[in-house]
Amino acid sequence: MSNKIAVQIDDLTVAYNYKPVLWDIDLTIPEGVLMAIVGPNGAGKSTLIKSILNIIKPIAGSIQIYGKPYHKQRSLVAYVPQKGSVDWDFPTTALDVVTMGTYGSLGWIKRPGQKEKKASLEALEKVGMLAFKNRQISQLSGGQQQRIFLARALVQNAAIYFMDEPFQGVDATTEKAIINILKELRKSGKTVIVVHHDLQTVPEYFDWVTFLNVKKIATGPVKDIFNDDNLTKTYGINYKVSVQQ
Amino acid sequence: MSSAQIEIQLIASLVAIACAIPGTFLVLRKMALITDAISHSILPGIVIGFFITHDLSSPLLIILAAASGVLTVVLVEFIQKTGLVKEDTAIGLVFPALFSIGIILIAQNANDVHLDVDAVLLGELAFAPFDRLYIRGTDVGPKSLWIIGCIVVITLGLLFTFFKELKISTFDTGLAAALGLSPVIMHYGLMTVASITTVGAFDAVGAILVIALMIAPAATAYLLTNDLKKMLRLAVFFGVSSAIIGYWVAHTLDTSISGSMTTVLGLIFLFVYLFAPNKGLFSVLYRQKQQRIEVSLLTFLLHLGNHKEEDERHVKHLNEHINWQKVQSKSVLDLALKNNMITIDNDIVSLTKKGKKFTTKAIDYIISNKNSEIETMKDRFFLFRG
Numbered sequence: 357m358s359n360k361i362a363v364q365i366d367d368l369t370v371a372y373n374y375k376p377v378l379w380d381i382d383l384t385i386p387e388g389v390l391m392a393i394v395g396p397n398g399a400g401k402s403t404l405i406k407s408i409l410n411i412i413k414p415i416a417g418s419i420q421i422y423g424k425p426y427h428k429q430r431s432l433v434a435y436v437p438q439k440g441s442v443d444w445d446f447p448t449t450a451l452d453v454v455t456m457g458t459y460g461s462l463g464w465i466k467r468p469g470q471k472e473k474k475a476s477l478e479a480l481e482k483v484g485m486l487a488f489k490n491r492q493i494s495q496l497s498g499g500q501q502q503r504i505f506l507a508r509a510l511v512q513n514a515a516i517y518f519m520d521e522p523f524q525g526v527d528a529t530t531e532k533a534i535i536n537i538l539k540e541l542r543k544s545g546k547t548v549i550v551v552h553h554d555l556q557t558v559p560e561y562f563d564w565v566t567f568l569n570v571k572k573i574a575t576g577p578v579k580d581i582f583n584d585d586n587l588t589k590t591y592g593i594n595y596k597v598s599v600q601q
Numbered sequence: 602m603s604s605a606q607i608e609i610q611l612i613a614s615l616v617a618i619a620c621a622i623p624g625t626f627l628v629l630r631k632m633a634l635i636t637d638a639i640s641h642s643i644l645p646g647i648v649i650g651f652f653i654t655h656d657l658s659s660p661l662l663i664i665l666a667a668a669s670g671v672l673t674v675v676l677v678e679f680i681q682k683t684g685l686v687k688e689d690t691a692i693g694l695v696f697p698a699l700f701s702i703g704i705i706l707i708a709q710n711a712n713d714v715h716l717d718v719d720a721v722l723l724g725e726l727a728f729a730p731f732d733r734l735y736i737r738g739t740d741v742g743p744k745s746l747w748i749i750g751c752i753v754v755i756t757l758g759l760l761f762t763f764f765k766e767l768k769i770s771t772f773d774t775g776l777a778a779a780l781g782l783s784p785v786i787m788h789y790g791l792m793t794v795a796s797i798t799t800v801g802a803f804d805a806v807g808a809i810l811v812i813a814l815m816i817a818p819a820a821t822a823y824l825l826t827n828d829l830k831k832m833l834r835l836a837v838f839f840g841v842s843s844a845i846i847g848y849w850v851a852h853t854l855d856t857s858i859s860g861s862m863t864t865v866l867g868l869i870f871l872f873v874y875l876f877a878p879n880k881g882l883f884s885v886l887y888r889q890k891q892q893r894i895e896v897s898l899l900t901f902l903l904h905l906g907n908h909k910e911e912d913e914r915h916v917k918h919l920n921e922h923i924n925w926q927k928v929q930s931k932s933v934l935d936l937a938l939k940n941n942m943i944t945i946d947n948d949i950v951s952l953t954k955k956g957k958k959f960t961t962k963a964i965d966y967i968i969s970n971k972n973s974e975i976e977t978m979k980d981r982f983f984l985f986r987g
Contacts, residue, residue: 373682373683373684406775409775409778409779410778410779411775411778411779427781430779430780430781433779435775435776435779437773437775437776441773441775442772442773443629443631443772446629446771446772446829447629447823447826447827447828447829447831447832448768448772448827448828448829449827449828453772456768456769456772456773456776459765459766459769459777459780459782460779460780460781460782462765463781464766464782465762465763465765465766466765467764467765468765492827494827508776
């Protein structure tokens, strides 16, 4: 972790149909952390990520990526949406989905060429899916689909990675494989931000955590703030999690 | 073939191409119903354009019609966003409203001109060669040929230019937005193209049948391929073939051209739906039957492996022990024998070495979901394919 700030959010409020789902969020994410966003259903975790990526327009507040607004820093950011947000029956192959990660750096109209194909194949290899490159995406298991999504983010070669529930519906082996790749990303100085559901694994997987429930409850290093007090504040019930350091 | 016949087939084919391309993306976006809405609600645009220009093939008419097509989409989305009704209800509210405005405008003002409800709904391809385009007095062909030709060229141009953007915004809107490849522009661009195509095709096939030309070729192609580019090519192929076959069916039976085209489209879809290699009905049924037999076989082998005692392995008792119908146990027994996985000695069934090995491997695979060892078995057993 360096002293640089990767993401700076000030006074962010987001509403759907005038009903706030995120209320006055201030959040500073330092460079080089592997951070979990935790909170109950409807806490606004996905909305927070989508607002940072400018997919949803906030009604107030500002978001800066390395000191500049998102639309100037797109090339620094990679995004893994929820697996369920796309139609896996779409007529395309694993390799093609990964290649979509290069579309951002290509910009409008330009087609992916040999360079993009090579990068996509390397990303597939990193997630252990090279053998499936020509497989139609509906023929992949849930875990394999998630690996493809991860490969698509890797090919973007970004500085900050946002992932929306990457462990949803994957088996234990895939979960380990994914978390190892995320830890590697952090080791190489990248910032990784993950919407996460399984509170038991937070201390094992992450070094930074943000508690969210419409408002920000707390943010900081896991070892300092991942405690029953914050969990109870976030989830509203008396929460006991044995925190292993 | 007379030149009029060639011209009609050419127009029909171009209409089919122009419809198949946006149709493919609409099917993939699960927006097939919106073409129904657009094809109806462009009517007020056409009528108003016609009152201004008194020319059914004027460019202004196309622009106004396309605008009312896009207006439909905007209205549907607006109503949907209120959260009070779902998308299908919103579509059902918007297009009849716009369509009825068009109908009233026609009934009020256009009784004495060539624009009646029948022509709007069904079109008439047979008349297309009579309305000709003259440039400095020279006959250069039917007007509708030129209009639909231009639309095809523009559609193909846009498709080749923005293929990547269309693909990503159709597959993953969120990522497209995050990458700055504005899915909103793609969405409304596609809606505009669909509206313009509908207007161009509408003269030839009418407002109702244009829906079939957009949806059926794409839906047919979807059953046959897992590749977007191939799907587009197949959709165009099916559209054009049914346009030409449909024309000759109409010619032979002396009936409506657009009706015949659509019927041919429907028949092609039915044929592919039944016989497509992977997604077709028969292939799915066959696969399910095979899988059922294979699961039974495995259960049977496992039972044999688990029981040393002879009465558990007696041919006559197998039915009771595994609780199967006679027919099923007979076919499973035959399959196992044929594959040399069991031997029957004095009505007592025993696993062979091969049978034992297969059972262990198969169970291992099902439990661990590992792929390396099983690859060879995949070719022979459906059970192990995805």
